[in-house]
Amino acid sequence: MDLQTGSMEGLLKCSAVNYVPLTPISFLERAANAFRGRTSIIDGTSVKYNWEETYDRCIKLASALSELGISRGDMVATLARNVYAMQELHFAVPMAGAVICTLNTRHDSAMLSVLLKHSDTKVIFVDQHLLQLAQGALDILANEKVTPPLLVVISESNNSYHTIVNSNSYEYESLLESGNSEFSVRWPTSEFDPISVNYTSGTTSRPKGVVYSHRGAYLNTIATFLLHEMSSWPVYLWTVPTFHCNGWCLTWGLAALGGTSICLRQVYPKNIFENIAEHKVTHMSGAPTVLNMLVNSPVSDRKPLPHSVNIMTGGSPPPPQIISKMEELGFRVHHLYGLTETYGPGTYCLWRPEWDSLPPNEKYKLKARQGVQHLCSEAVDVMDPLTMEKVPEDGKTIGEIMFRGNTVMSEYLKDEEATKEAFKGGWFHSGDLAVKHPDGYIEVKDRLKDIVISGGENISTVEVERVLYSHPAIFETAVVARPDNHWGQTPCAFVKLKDGSNASDQEIINFCRDNLPHYMAPRTVIFQDLPKTSTGKIQKFILREKARALGSLC
Template sequence: MNRFIRNRSFRSVFSLNRAVWKWDFPSTICRGFSDLSDSWKSTAGLVRCPANDVPLSPVTFLERTAKVYRDTASVVYGSVSFTWEETYNRCLRLASAMTQLGISPGQVVATLAPNIPAMYELHFATPMAGAVLCTLNTRHDSSMLSVLLRHSEAKIIFVDTQLFEVANEAIQLLRQGDSQPPKLVLIHDSEYASSPTSLSSNAYEYETLIASGSCEFEVRNPRSEWDPISINYTSGTTSMPKGVVYSHRGAYLNSLATVLLAGMGSMPVYLWTCPMFHCNGWCLTWGVAAQGGTNICLRKVSPKAIFEQIALHKVTHMAAAPTVLNMIVNSPECDRRPLPNTVVVLTGGSPPPPHVFTKVEEMGFQICHLYGLTETYGPGTYCTWKPMWDCLPCDERSRIRVRQGVRHVGLHDVNVIDPKTMVGVPADGKTVGEIMFRGNTVMSGYFKNKKATEEAFKGGWFHSGDAGVKHPNHYIEVKDRLKDVIISGGENISSVEVEAVLFGHPAILEAAVVGRPDDHWGETPCAFVALKEGCNVTAQQLIEYCRHRLPHYMAPRSIVFQDLPKTSTGKVQKFILRDRAKAMGSLS
């Protein structure tokens, strides 16, 4: 039955019903699989039984690692350190304590916390209790938080001390709206000693809760590997939240695929600069456990903290959005330290400017460029480097490195497709289509949103919403979000290409380009830029700089100097910039 995803005509409808996901397959597909299975059984004497059929789940990574790497450091956070055996026992106790609080299989457990040990433990303890983990963005205000808690129907929320006030306000909003608020568990942090003056009778303390649990707890393994393991709300969440549901199977496969593409061997040392709440840390919350690695937790990301942790713990791997790479490149010399070894950096999100790639690698980092979405469990493709490219001119190497590459080993297929005809575009590096995915590491669907799920899976592919091209070597390259393409006088302008040129200017720290209304052309490129400290340049100078490097119609016609609004994962919030450009009115 698992082959259904390879059939374009499949139709699936899922609903969360305690611990069981109910799938409705077309009878013709089911009958075909049944006939094939029965044929093999009758002729070859094959059986499907507990000896050869166990649901895939990343929880098993921890169970194995607690034995194989028992005394190896699992989590390090300042002066706090645990071994894998200790982490396993703490997760068992935490899962046990959750069930004592009334958590039943299939119910949702929410978190609101930065990259701290408790956040890591909850990625295992929650599914161990048979529950579904919902990691919430730490930048949400109380209003948005209340919306997501109501939509997810979370029964418990684990909250970092620093974020207690926003969580408490969200809970009060739920009470005012006659919704049953979740039980609150407060996570104390030695770095932030202050605690709320009073807690309600509905609140608990994290370490006390762990102490109340049992190490003999029997893990509630998934009945099916298609059971949900987590819900991740997309970064563009509005009043109509889209909760992306991950299955145990998908999380298992994408964890291993990400470990492989990152080249993680046994016992890596991973620095947590990517938020664990973002796509469950690109599935590396589970993946690092599979390799018996050491997780170095970092509450607040800064170049100084990154260099300090690398030097102290001999970090081998980390993940960073292009904005973080830009911070590292432009950090003062006093914040930097020599790297004790090569550090592999996984980066994804908006395409990094080519010069940032070059400068980061000159500092001793090795870049692994990834591409994916929340709906693909994070990484779906990667730009694998071929030795033959080392002899190419620098500019050509840079152009190749910013491509999003090929699908990883856990994904069935990725292609650039014409969304109208659903036929793949030519591999000419020029014809633009929509990037689409298919495979077991694509989400189960949007939580409680059947219409959005069916739209996303139209034609038997997951529609990314990203415009891209396919090169002759079948490497895909993102040109823009479909909604970010600027149409000026009938010409399509890739905001990403304009941004890449702006980043090449020595005074530019950050840049983002959106369309500004224009009575004559429809819209024209408008660039929002932030300058490096101590640098000065005029708007006209930047416009002329772009005109010498781009077709005239692609060059920005207006420049705005200001800091760029970003999400907590470092993505520029272009919808805010579009609103600002629209408010500026027509340039013509």
């Protein structure tokens, strides 16, 4: 190549010497060599493997899938909690050339049947404890004259599953052991080949399957462990579901660093503190509701942290008060923001050293912002969705967060119309409303569908919730719009009080009026448990329906 003219003459372009498709499954092959005897997975008291063993097991599992007839591009689904098999399947399925589809364990059988049909799943791996749920979905497919996928049951490690449900049923360990350890990995032919499908919001009539590529997964994996400040040999506690954005891409990332996965099947404060103490956990992740659960846990459930533990939080804006209390407990909070369509993390609140000297209230308000794009994202900005112009960096003008680059999804599976709509104007439209501050940091104000419009004024439910969380009696809260014949809409607060605490609806309304402009204060307060997704995000669509059913106050 002539460096002055840029001529490519004589250059061996894209040969095996200087180009291979990027894929996160390459991390595992390296881990088997570089980290060999380092522990890769711990699940309870009876499952413990090192990286060399994990690599061998994944090779055999990929081989077994091939023997079941799985070909390039076929869909292989999972329905499981954070069990060791989920770690292995994230490598073995793409090593067989297939696409992994991790299904939400909170779906009912009807929804699961829709997703299995929509994705053309050929094989489904099911946690033994979720077998009845999966079997219900398979029965629905059979009744619809749809060929159901082959079933592989993931047994409890100390309680092997022997009962064959039907002739198309297998047991995980037996299937794995049937594989050939000399199997040749089916590397992607293109780094844009799909590696996974993650279903996000949608309806039974129009499910939305987000397609990830090998390239995007590789790059976002690197970005995620960098923003989590992981170095070699981290010990990671799985409090985020591995089915959510492929565990924020850390199912693959831990192999890159020789880390140890500590599987956690039930996310309770006592379990979390015990595992941190026992395994010397260095990193974990969780939605703000998980953080809230930890800071409000009984003292009897807690154990002293062996060292500062890095915790990554995202999914919804964390109240500054919760961040403050977490750091008092010894956790170091990293705040990220993203969507399923951005492979999970897309931005993070990059901490600046000069902020360390700020008063606590100011410091934690800064940390609650969504921050700046991560290393592997081409561009993230706040824009007017109509004009596609950037909003001024004044911390006041609201626009929509938009993404562009290698870590944006490939498409919505089988939905060209929805993909075109999401990519309108050459950017991915997040649906999240935000401002951009003079320092370039983004701060989410609300979901487009969650904003309350009262008397022509836009009310950020996030700002109202932030004030509510500062009330000493409130454990958790969510604010939605309630119809109003005069104002159009007014804020309606759903509140769960802390155990042993008391507060009336009027007391809470007055508290908000003392700390907010009066028009932003809730006019309705409803006391109840808040519905949540399996990742801990509050399901506002359920609360919106309930508020809508209440009708107008006047």
